[in-house]
Amino acid sequence: MKHTERQHLKENELAHSLASASHLLGRRKSTIVTTSVVVGVVLVGAIGYAVITQQSAAARAELLSAATTVLDATVQPPNPAVPPMDGKPGRMAEQQPGTYPTEEAKLAIAIPKLIAVVQKYPADDAGLLAGYRLGQAYSSLGKHADAVSAFEKVMEKGPASLHGRMARLAKANEQVLLGQHQAAIATYQELVEEKDSKLPADGLLMQLASAYSAAGKPDQAKQTYSRIVHEHPASPFAAEAGRLIQ
Numbered sequence: 182m183k184h185t186e187r188q189h190l191k192e193n194e195l196a197h198s199l200a201s202a203s204h205l206l207g208r209r210k211s212t213i214v215t216t217s218v219v220v221g222v223v224l225v226g227a228i229g230y231a232v233i234t235q236q237s238a239a240a241r242a243e244l245l246s247a248a249t250t251v252l253d254a255t256v257q258p259p260n261p262a263v264p265p266m267d268g269k270p271g272r273m274a275e276q277q278p279g280t281y282p283t284e285e286a287k288l289a290i291a292i293p294k295l296i297a298v299v300q301k302y303p304a305d306d307a308g309l310l311a312g313y314r315l316g317q318a319y320s321s322l323g324k325h326a327d328a329v330s331a332f333e334k335v336m337e338k339g340p341a342s343l344h345g346r347m348a349r350l351a352k353a354n355e356q357v358l359l360g361q362h363q364a365a366i367a368t369y370q371e372l373v374e375e376k377d378s379k380l381p382a383d384g385l386l387m388q389l390a391s392a393y394s395a396a397g398k399p400d401q402a403k404q405t406y407s408r409i410v411h412e413h414p415a416s417p418f419a420a421e422a423g424r425l426i427q
Contacts, residue, residue, distance in 0.1 A: 241298075241307040248294035252314060254287055255280045288318050299334070309335050309344035316351055325355045346378055354388065362396035383409055383416035390422070 259276040281287035295315040302308035316331035332355065335348035353368035369389035372378050378385075390405035402425075409422035416422075 241302055241305060244294075244298050244301065245307045245311055248291055248298055248311060249314065251281075251287060251291040251294060252318065256282070256284050256287060258282055284321060288322055292318050299331075303334070304338040306342075306344070309339045309342055312338070313344050313348055313351070316348065316355075320351075320355060320358075325358045328352075328355045329359070343379060346372070346380060350380060350385070350388070353392070357392050357395055362392055366392045366396065383413040383418050386413070387418045387422065390425070 257277065257280050259274045259282055260272075262274040263272040276282060281290070292315065295311045295318065298311035299308050299315060302311075312331055312335040316328045316335070319325070319328035319331055329352055332348040332352040336345050336352070339345040349368055350372060353365040353372075356362070356365040356368070366389065369385060369392055372380060373382060373385045373389060386405055386409050390402045390409070393399070393402035393405060406422040406425050409416055410419055410426065413419060
């Protein structure tokens with residue numbers, strides 16, 4: 182077929198298609214307009230949701246970062262004051278930017294920031310992490326009852342999350358420090374028996390054995406140390422557990 186003939190056929194096909202489309206458009210104009218409006222609304226809504234979600238994630242990250250930056254800051258004494266000498270001006274004692282003179286001073290700033298994250302995003306990953314670190318901060322200050330309360334909130338809001346499981350373990354550790362040995366032992370035993378706890382079994386057994394010792398139950402402690410030696414011979418705790426069995 183000659184090129185001119187093929188071109189002519191294509192033009193005819195195009196014209197026919199346009200005519201058909203024009204006819205169809207005329208019959209369905211109102212439907213198309215309505216559908217376009219609906220689709221437009223859905224797209225605007227989806228775009229708006231995505232923007233809000235991104236903004237919310239950024240806000241969470243910023244709030245959590247502000248808290249953890251303080252929490253992870255270096256503790257060091259301020260630079261000492263320098264008296265005037267040989268006609269040169271002195272210098273007052275100065276704390277290096279981004280550092281704190283004591284752990285207590287640092288935590289006094291970090292704790293309110295962590296609480297703000299927990300209150301705003303209680304069941305979000307950011308809130309769960311902030312809650313867990315809040316419990317650690319209270320523990321560092323010797324406020325073990327407050328630490329237990331913080332860990333319990335993490336357990337309540339994210340029971341199946343890794344943070345929730347870590348909070349269970351941390352709560353048991355605090356209970357040992359509070360002298361609540363039986364409650365701590367029960368939690369350690371539950372965590373040891375869980376098949377999908379995702380927490381190291383040898384470490385859990387070591388904590389359980391220590392709780393038995395603190396509770397005045399040396400026989401149970403030795404049995405638990407023995408489990409570490411026999412069930413986890415490659416564990417970094419195996420040597421210490423073997424020594425404590427003696």
